Amino acid sequence: MGQLLAGYTPISAAWAAEPITGLATDSRVIRPGEVFFALRGEKHHGLKFFDAVQAAGAAAVVWEPPYDNSVTISGQEIPLVAVPQLRQKLGPISARYWGEPSRHLRVVGITGTDGKTSCAHFIAQALSDNDSAACGILGTLGIGSYGRVQPSVHTTPDPLAVQSWLAGLRAADRRCAAMEVSSHALEQGRVNGIEFAVAVLTNLTRDHLDYHGSLEAYAAAKRRLFLEHRPHWSILNLDDAFGRQLTVDLHPSAHKVGYGFNARPDELTHFVGCDSLVLTPAGLRMQVRSSWGDGELQVGLLGRFNAHNLLATLATLLVLDMPFAEAMERVARTATVPGRMERWGGVGGQPLVVVLYTS
Numbered sequence: 001m002g003q004l005l006a007g008y009t010p011i012s013a014a015w016a017a018e019p020i021t022g023l024a025t026d027s028r029v030i031r032p033g034e035v036f037f038a039l040r041g042e043k044h045h046g047l048k049f050f051d052a053v054q055a056a057g058a059a060a061v062v063w064e065p066p067y068d069n070s071v072t073i074s075g076q077e078i079p080l081v082a083v084p085q086l087r088q089k090l091g092p093i094s095a096r097y098w099g100e101p102s103r104h105l106r107v108v109g110i111t112g113t114d115g116k117t118s119c120a121h122f123i124a125q126a127l128s129d130n131d132s133a134a135c136g137i138l139g140t141l142g143i144g145s146y147g148r149v150q151p152s153v154h155t156t157p158d159p160l161a162v163q164s165w166l167a168g169l170r171a172a173d174r175r176c177a178a179m180e181v182s183s184h185a186l187e188q189g190r191v192n193g194i195e196f197a198v199a200v201l202t203n204l205t206r207d208h209l210d211y212h213g214s215l216e217a218y219a220a221a222k223r224r225l226f227l228e229h230r231p232h233w234s235i236l237n238l239d240d241a242f243g244r245q246l247t248v249d250l251h252p253s254a255h256k257v258g259y260g261f262n263a264r265p266d267e268l269t270h271f272v273g274c275d276s277l278v279l280t281p282a283g284l285r286m287q288v289r290s291s292w293g294d295g296e297l298q299v300g301l302l303g304r305f306n307a308h309n310l311l312a313t314l315a316t317l318l319v320l321d322m323p324f325a326e327a328m329e330r331v332a333r334t335a336t337v338p339g340r341m342e343r344w345g346g347v348g349g350q351p352l353v354v355v356l357y358t359s
Contacts, residue, residue, distance in 0.1 A: 001015060001016060001017070001018045001020055001035070001060060001079070002015075002016030002017065003057065003096075003242065004035070004093060004096060004097055004249070005062065005081065005083070005245070007092070008044050008083050008093065008256075008311075009062075009081050009082065009083045010087060010337065011079070011143040011345065012079075012210035015060065015079045016080070018059055018060065019033065019059070020033055020034065020035050020059045020060070020097075021033030021034055021059070022034040022035075023035050023037065023093075023094055023097055023160050024036050024053075024058075025041070025090075025158060025160060026039070027046070027049035027052050027053050027314040028297060029244045030052075030053045031056070031057065032040075032056070032057030032058075032059075033056065033057065033058075033059050034057075034058055034059060034079070035059055035060050035061075035062060036049075036053040036058045036060070036061045036062070037061075037062050037063075037064075037090060038050070038061055038062065038063035038064065039063075039087050039090075039250060040066075040067070040087070040099075040225075040247055041065050042257065043235070044065075045063075045067045045068055045071060046063065046064075046066050047061070047063050047073065047113055048071055049085060049113045050071075050073050050076075050080070050129060051073075051074075051075075052151070052238045054075075054076075054077060054078055055226050056119040056153075059078065059079075059282060060076060060078050060079040060080070060081060061078065061079070061080050061081070062082075062083055062086065063080065063081070063082055063083070063086070063117060063164050063232045064083065064085070064086035064087060065082050065084055066084070067111050070340060071284070072162070074146060074208075074247050081148070085166055087188060088189035089189075089192070090092065090158075090159045090189065090192070090193060090264075091159035091162070091163065091190065091191065091192030091193030091194065092192055092193035093193075093195060094159045094160050094163040094164075095193035095194070096193075097163070098163045098164065098166070098167035099167065099170075101166035101169070101170045102166050102169040102177075102195045102196075102273070103195055104170050105136075105166060105169060105174065105175065105176045106175060106176040106177070106195055106197040106198070106320060107124055107166070107176070107179065107194055107195065107196050107198075107202065108176065108177065108178045108179070108196070108197060108198040108199075108316055109179055109180075109191065109194070109196045109198070109199045109200070109201070109223050109225055109229075109231065110121075110123070110178065110180055110199075110200040110202065110312075111137075111180075111181040111182070111183070111186070111199070111201060111222050112181070112183060112200075112201050112202025112203050112204060112222070112237075113202070113203055113204055113205045113254065113260075114203055114205070114269045114309065115121070115138055115196075115202035115203065115305065115307070115309050115312075115338060116139060116140070116155070116180040116181075116182075116203055117140045117141060117180060117200060118177075118181065118306065118309045118337050119200060119202060119309050119312050119313060120137055120138075120139045120178045120180050121137065121139075121146075121178075122309055122310065122313040122334050122337075123135075123313050123316050123317075124136075124146040124178040125146060125153075125319055125326070125333075125335065125336070126147040126316075126330040127146075127175075127176050127312060127317070127320075127335055128145075129148070129330050129333070134174060134175060134176070135174065135175070135177065135178060135272075136166070136177035136178070136179075136338075137149060137176055137177070137178050137179070137223045137275045138152070138157070138162070138165060138178075138179040139152075139156075139180030140155050140179065140180060141144060141154055141180060141316075141337070141338070143157065143165055144165075144171070145172075145174065146248050151347075154182070154184075154185075155180050155182040155183055155184075155185070156179065156180060156182045156184070156190050156191060158183030158190055159189070159191075159193065159215050162179075162191065162194070163193065163194075165177075166194070167235050176197075176320075177260040179191075180224055182200075183218055183221040183222055184221075185215075185226075185322075186221045186222065186224045186225055187221045191225075191229070194229070196225070196229055196230075196232070196318055196334070197231065197232050197233065197320070197322065198231055198232065198234075198235060198316055199225045199226055199229065199231035199233070199234050200235045200258035200312050200316060201222070201225075201226070201234075201235065201236050201237055201240070201242070201243050202240075202248060202295065202308070202309070202312065203237055203238060203239075203240040203242070203243070203308075204219055204240060204242035205219075206245075206290070215271045219242055222242070224251070225248065226249075226250060226293050230254075231321045232255060233256070233257065233319040234246070234255065234256045234257070235256070235257045235259060235312055235315045235316060235319070235322070236256060236257070236258055236259070236261045236270075237258075237259060237260050237308060237312070238258040238259065238260040238267065239260035239261055239308065240260075242311060243258075243260075247267070247268065248319070255270075255319070256268060256270065257270040257271060257272060257315045257319060257325055258270070258271045258320075259271065259272040259312055259314075259315045260271075260273065260274070260308060260311060261273065261277070261307075263311075265291065269291065270277055270291050270319075271290060271291050271313050271316065272288065272290040272291075272292075272311050272315040273288070273289045273290065273311070274288060274311060275287040275288075275289050275290070277304065277307050279302075279303075279304065281302075281352050282300065282308055283298065283299050283301055283302065284297075284298070284299050284301055284302075284306065284310070285297070285298050286298075286299075286307055286310070286330070288311075288314070290314075290315075290318070290324070292318050292324040293324035293325075294329050295316075295324075295325075296318075296332060297310070297328060297332055298332060299331065299334050300334075300335075300336075301334060301336055303352060310331055310334065313326070313331055313334070314327055314331050317331070318329065319349040
């Protein structure tokens with residue numbers, strides 16, 4: 001336990017060597033030997049459940065100050081340790097417990113108002129091209145490996161679930177992970193403790209203002225992925241005003257790629273642009289121009305917005321050192337995300353049906 005919390009709070013010698021078997025934030029599923037993290041919630045403080053988790057065999061309770069004075073703790077037999085701003089530190093603590101799994105994977109984080117799910121799936125597809133489970137995926141449609149996901153309550157789950165997922169990928173010898181990163185997750189520190197190889201911005205429009213309060217606060221949450229988490233590469237939509245601003249806000253030495261219809265070599269050294277786009281019932285035909293090479297891309301996807309998603313995907317593959325020709329081939333084989341502009345029929349003069357829904 002001492003190693004887990006070193007640097008966050010002092011632990012008495014008597015408790016420092018105490019073995020632990022896991023981490024938990026839900027008092028209903030605590031198991032013997034686990035550390036329970038008591039966080040401050042909107043309605044209750046996790047300390048309210050101290051007696052229950054102690055009775056269930058928790059090894060210790062780490063709690064977030066301050067707490068309501070109405071919470072009374074009696075009969076304490078296990079360590080009760082305070083860690084200020086625990087919610088923001090829970091990710092790094094969990095990462096330490098699981099052996100810093102993101103350091104051993106190429107983690108791609110995708111944020112933005114629209115396109116997170118599609119980009120995550122397109123990137124995971126391309127990185128899993130020769131192995132259906134090579135790339136982990138996390139987001140709106142579930143958590144797991146590409147093609148093998150389990151439902152998830154949140155777009156980006158809590159830090160314990162995220163770090164456990166990354167550790168599972170590492171244990172299974174996976175090489176990479178593509179994950180949606182929501183503004184809520186960034187604000188609440190759910191992705192703290194993750195080392196991102198790549199961060200992708202799709203766009204920014206008005207959304208979640210009921211939670212953030214203003215467009216400026218919403219943008220500030222998104223900005224954290226690029227300015228605070230410091231990914232090795234930042235991939236930014238130059239057709240979006242927020243994306244263009246981020247190219248200025250990032251440190252001049254930061255590795256960044258601009259993509260979009262307005263991506264030009266005079267703006268950024270690294271870019272992936274589109275000189276022409278033809279939309280047909282069969283899909284997209286794009287003339288790609290980039291600092292890695294040029295070529296034509298034909299993909300069986302519908303919609304101009306998917307052209308942006310494909311450019312972001314291509315840029316991601318390229319910064320992960322995939323040769324341009326191979327990256328173009330993999331992107332050309334991109335299949336649509338279930339329920340996101342799925343094409344049915346349209347062959348041999350038959351009617352074309354497009355299925356679109358949001359889960």
